[in-house]
Each structure stands twice: as structure tokens, then as C-alpha cells.
Amino acid sequence: MSRYSVLSLIANALTGQTGWKPAWRDATPKPAYEVIIVGGGGHGLATAYYLAKEHGIRNIAVLEKAHIGSGNAGRNTTIIRSNYLLPGNEPFYEWSMKLWEGLEQDLNYNAMVSQRGIINLFHSDGQRDAYARRGNAMRLAGADSQLLDREQVRALCPFLDFDNSRFPIKGGLMQARAGTARHDAVVWGYARAADRLGVDIVQNCEVTGFIREGDAVVGVETTRGSIRAGKVGLAVAGSTSRLTRLLDLRLPIESHALQAFVSEGLKPLVPGVITFGMGHFYVSQSDKGGLVFGGDIDGYNSYAQRGNLPVVEDVAEGGMAVMPLIGRLRMLRAWGGLVDMSMDGSPIIDVGPLPGLYLNTGWNYGGFKATPASGWCFAHTIAKDAAHALNSAFRLDRFRSGHIIDEKGVGAQPNLH
Amino acid sequence: MRITCPYCGARSSHEFAYLGDAAPTRPDPSAPDAAEAFHAYVYERDNPAGPLDELWYHSAGCRRWLKVTRDTRTHAITAVAFAEAGESAR
Ligand SMILES: Cc1cc2nc3c(=O)[nH]c(=O)nc-3n(C[C@H](O)[C@H](O)[C@H](O)COP(=O)(O)OP(=O)(O)OC[C@H]3O[C@@H](n4cnc5c(N)ncnc54)[C@H](O)[C@@H]3O)c2cc1C
Ligand SMILES: [Zn+2]
Numbered sequence: 001m002s003r004y005s006v007l008s009l010i011a012n013a014l015t016g017q018t019g020w021k022p023a024w025r026d027a028t029p030k031p032a033y034e035v036i037i038v039g040g041g042g043h044g045l046a047t048a049y050y051l052a053k054e055h056g057i058r059n060i061a062v063l064e065k066a067h068i069g070s071g072n073a074g075r076n077t078t079i080i081r082s083n084y085l086l087p088g089n090e091p092f093y094e095w096s097m098k099l100w101e102g103l104e105q106d107l108n109y110n111a112m113v114s115q116r117g118i119i120n121l122f123h124s125d126g127q128r129d130a131y132a133r134r135g136n137a138m139r140l141a142g143a144d145s146q147l148l149d150r151e152q153v154r155a156l157c158p159f160l161d162f163d164n165s166r167f168p169i170k171g172g173l174m175q176a177r178a179g180t181a182r183h184d185a186v187v188w189g190y191a192r193a194a195d196r197l198g199v200d201i202v203q204n205c206e207v208t209g210f211i212r213e214g215d216a217v218v219g220v221e222t223t224r225g226s227i228r229a230g231k232v233g234l235a236v237a238g239s240t241s242r243l244t245r246l247l248d249l250r251l252p253i254e255s256h257a258l259q260a261f262v263s264e265g266l267k268p269l270v271p272g273v274i275t276f277g278m279g280h281f282y283v284s285q286s287d288k289g290g291l292v293f294g295g296d297i298d299g300y301n302s303y304a305q306r307g308n309l310p311v312v313e314d315v316a317e318g319g320m321a322v323m324p325l326i327g328r329l330r331m332l333r334a335w336g337g338l339v340d341m342s343m344d345g346s347p348i349i350d351v352g353p354l355p356g357l358y359l360n361t362g363w364n365y366g367g368f369k370a371t372p373a374s375g376w377c378f379a380h381t382i383a384k385d386a387a388h389a390l391n392s393a394f395r396l397d398r399f400r401s402g403h404i405i406d407e408k409g410v411g412a413q414p415n416l417h
Numbered sequence: 418m419r420i421t422c423p424y425c426g427a428r429s430s431h432e433f434a435y436l437g438d439a440a441p442t443r444p445d446p447s448a449p450d451a452a453e454a455f456h457a458y459v460y461e462r463d464n465p466a467g468p469l470d471e472l473w474y475h476s477a478g479c480r481r482w483l484k485v486t487r488d489t490r491t492h493a494i495t496a497v498a499f500a501e502a503g504e505s506a507r
Binding site: 251303399 | 429435456457459462464466487490492
């Protein structure tokens with residue numbers, strides 16, 4: 001498959017755009033692979049790509065039950081950032097930011113990575129102190145941060161309600177390098193780049209069981225037959241428990257629905273991503289002009305890929321509290337996805353817990369930004385049978401040993417995250 | 418989603434607070450396997466795709482704990498009872 005370039009654009013323009021080839025092969029599964037990745041979302045495809053590129057493993061399949069990117073990778077609100085606090089988390093997300101910054105050149109694909117910045121608003125002195133501390137933690141890990149006062153926020157976002165008597169805006173924590181990326185393009189870019197390195201991307205292939213030898217996992221049963229593998233990695237987001245149940249494993253995971261919304265198109269208004277510090281509401285503007293916004297998970301176990309009205313009301317209330325003009329807009333669409341809420345709000349990338357099995361799960365509502373680093377670290381973990389330093393805190397046994405990464409400080413309650 | 422509280426009748430799920438899976442019960446802290454049992458109790462979940470018994474608190478109503486049987490794929494509720502055994506609607 002040829003590289004995309006200005007020359008390929010011109011050549012295809014002159015030949016009536018008839019020369020484009022599919023970006024990846026629609027592979028038929030082979031009877032055996034060195035590594036199988038279950039789940040063709042961003043994380044699964046990135047894992048396959050870095051396994052091939054960084055570790056030289058070429059005999060890899062990515063198995064996807066529907067079409068690639070049909071899970072959360074294709075339905076999230078596309079925010080990328082590395083404004084985390086804890087030592088177990090922040091270096092990982094900052095590595096992801098760095099990979100985003102070089103992604104398009106690396107993949108030879110336009111993922112529309114747009115570093116338009118994020119501002120986390122604060123509304124009280126206590127919140128200002130907490131954000132100052134977070135900003136310092138980010139800087140210590142090599143990320144950028146800037147504490148903005150009220151007037152600096154007003155200069156960037158004059159449309160916010162600065163005089164709301166309950167939630168006056170006192171300033172915000174800004175990460176200028178944060179922003180958005182085109183979610184589908186991320187999936188397609190990784191798929192194409194992995195395919196070029198020989199990875200088989202197998203769509204419409206649902207994993208329905210596992211092949212076991214003693215304790216070990218040595219392959220999978222699928223709707224397209226049995227496939228054996230030396231190593232099987234799971235990257236199925238909200239469906240993890242459905243698969244690990246077949247292996248009699250119970251995980252610190254609950255599946256919940258998370259909704260997102262998009263308004264009618266507007267002229268450019270919102271410069272970056274804005275989050276409301278007193279409730280759960282965040283908003284950005286897509287390149288087509290629609291405001292993209294969301295809030296909390298629905299808050300009870302769900303495998304229904306749709307949400308419920310109480311959260312719609314809650315998100316709208318949050319929006320009205322910071323940005324009253326949103327009340328004049330029509331909402332075009334709302335949709336929901338299945339997120340795998342872990343019990344401490346942080347992800348799990350680990351070897352095991354059975355021989356031959358590897359876990360990538362617990363991304364909660366924030367795994368899109370992690371796509372590059374998640375794939376990069378999961379590939380390392382699978383290839384070397386050990387976590388990389390960047391995901392060494394993301395091990396499953398942290399819940400047993402007490403080393404949980406409670407970024408939000410809310411304790412062991414996935415429905416509170 | 419509406420939940421039919423045995424005391425208050427059918428109400429919006431908005432009136433309730435959710436605790437989660439009703440199956441885990443607090444282990445005996447003096448049992449020899451207490452550390453393992455508490456790990457399972459606090460963190461591990463079946464997380465089924467299908468019927469699940471779960472605890473809901475009717476915070477904006479009668480303020481009692483309910484055990485609700487709900488299908489996590491469809492949100493269809495097949496049974497609601499007071500969580501404490503022996504308690505019945507008055
Ligand atoms: C509404 C919404 C908004 C979000 N907004 C953001 C955001 O702004 N920023 C951010 O960082 N994160 C966000 N997230 C979270 C983020 O989308 C996810 O954490 C991340 O995409 C999960 O990883 P993934 O992309 O690999 O998962 P997915 O894309 O869900 O990939 C998993 C794949 O596994 C497949 N699969 C499942 N079971 C099987 C099986 N048995 N056999 C084969 N294949 C199977 C699925 O079909 C799916 O394609 C949001 C999520 C939602 C739902
Ligand atoms: Zn009641």
C-alpha cells in the first residue's frame with residue numbers, strides 16, 4: 001500500500017480519484033497467530049501497531065465483533081489531555097500526549113489532532129488550591145500547565161457566566177497542549193499502519209470462548225472458527241466482564257453507560273475544551289461547528305448502548321450554570337457507549353491473571369486520550385511479559401495490595417466516578 | 418427508567434440513589450480468610466449482562482433501601498422489594 005503524500009493527492013486528482021485503494025485488507029483469520037488482540041477499538045489497533053513496530057512481532061490478528069471503531073472509539077467526545085495528578089497516572093498520560101503530537105507523521109494519516117487547549121474552571125478558593133497543586137504535579141511530570149485568573153479566562157471565553165451567584169468563575173487551570181482528535185481517523189490511521197506491518201485486521205469476528213490448556217489460555221473460539229495463539233490480549237472496553245466470565249474471573253469492573261450530545265452547528269465560538277468545576281459538564285466545538293458536550297455516567301450497571309433522561313437533565317443543568325447561551329441551542333443528537341468503570345477510576349494494563357492472557361481494561365470515561373500510550377504500554381507488556389515503567393502502577397493486584405490509584409479521591413465506588 | 422417502590426409506587430429513577438450489586442455481603446472480619454474475602458467484597462463484581470439484583474435507596478421518597486431486579490441489557494425491571502428481609506409494604 002502506498003504512502004499518502006502531496007504527490008499521491010495530485011496523481012489521484014488528475015485521474016478522477018479512481019486510484020485510491022482500501023486503507024487496510026479485510027483479512028480472513030488464519031488458524032493460529034503469535035498474538036491475538038480481541039477488540040478492534042483504538043486501544044486494540046494501537047496495541048497491534050506498536051507490537052509490530054516496536055517489538056518486531058508480525059504474526060498478529062486483531063479480532064473485532066463488528067467493524068473496527070464501532071465501540072467507544074467511534075462514539076466519544078474526542079478530548080485528549082494530560083492534566084492528571086498522581087505519580088501513577090500523570091507520566092502515562094503525558095507520554096500519550098507526546099505520542100499524539102507525533103502521531104500523524106508516524107502513521108502517515110491525518111488524525112486531525114488539534115491542540116486547542118483545555119480549561120478546567122474553578123469556582124472557589126479551595127478549588128483554586130487543588131488546581132494549583134494539579135498544575136504543579138503536571139509540570140513535575142514534564143507537562144504544561146498555566147493557572148488563569150478570572151480575567152484571563154474571560155478574555156478567552158467571554159460567553160461564560162462569570163457572575164453566577166452559586167458558581168462564580170474565579171479562574172481556571174489551562175493545559176494549552178490538550179485538545180481534540182478525530183476519533184474515527186485515529187482508528188483508521190492505526191488500522192492502516194498496522195496492516196502495512198502485516199497485522200491481520202479481522203472484522204465481523206466475535207470472540208465467544210477461549211481455548212484452554214490447563215490454566216493457560218492458548219486461543220479463542222470465534223464466530224469464524226477456533227484460532228490458536230501464543231498470547232491473547234483483551235481490549236474490549238465495556239465488554240471485558242462478558243469475556244472474563246467465560247474464564248471464571250471476576251474483576252474490579254462494572255459496565256456503565258456514558259452519554260454524549262451534539263448541538264446544531266454554530267460559527268466558531270468555543271476556543272478549546274471547557275470543563276465546569278462544580279458539576280460534571282464539559283464542552284468543545286467540533287470542526288463542523290456543533291457543540292459537543294457531556295457529563296456523568298448514568299450511574300448504574302448497563303449494557304444498553306443508550307442512556308436515560310435524568311442524566312440528560314443533569315448535563316443540561318451543568319451547561320446552563322456556566323454557559324447560559326446553550327439554552328438557546330437545539331440538540332441534534334445524543335448517544336451512549338459502554339464504559340468499563342474500574343473501582344478506583346484508573347485503568348488496568350497487565351499480564352495475566354491467567355498464563356497466556358493479557359488485560360487492557362478499566363478506562364472509565366476517559367480512555368480515548370490514552371489510546372496511543374495504552375497501545376504502546378500494552379504492546380510492551382505483551383511482548384516482554386512485564387509492565388513498562390509507565391504502566392507499572394496499572395496492575396490488577398493493586399486492589400489486593402492497597403496501591404489503588406484514586407485520582408478523583410472518591411474511594412471504591414465506580415458509580416461515583 | 419421508572420422504579421415501582423413497594424411503598425411509594427412508580428417513580429422516576431431520578432428519585433433514587435444507586436449502590437450496585439446486592440450480592441456482596443460483608444464478610445466476617447475475624448475469619449481466617451478475611452483479607453481475601455474483603456478484597457472480593459469491596460472490589461470484585463460479576464457485572465453480568467442480564468438480570469442483576471441491585472440496591473437502590475429511595476432518597477427522595479420513603480428513604481428505604483430496595484432490592485431491584487433489573488436486566489442490565491434492557492433496563493427492564495422484573496421485581497422490587499424492600500432490601501431488609503421480612504419488611505413489607507405498609
Ligand atoms: C460518550 C463517550 C464519550 C467519551 N469521551 C471521551 C473523551 O472525550 N476523552 C477520552 O479520553 N475518552 C472518552 N471516552 C472514553 C473512551 O472512548 C474509551 O475509554 C476508549 O475508547 C476505550 O478503548 P477502545 O477505544 O479500545 O474501546 P472500544 O472502541 O469500545 O473497543 C472495544 C472493541 O471491542 C469489541 N468487542 C467487544 N466484545 C468483543 C468480542 N467478544 N469479540 C470481538 N470484539 C469485541 C467492540 O465491538 C469494540 O469495537 C468516552 C466514551 C464515551 C462512551
Ligand atoms: Zn419509596
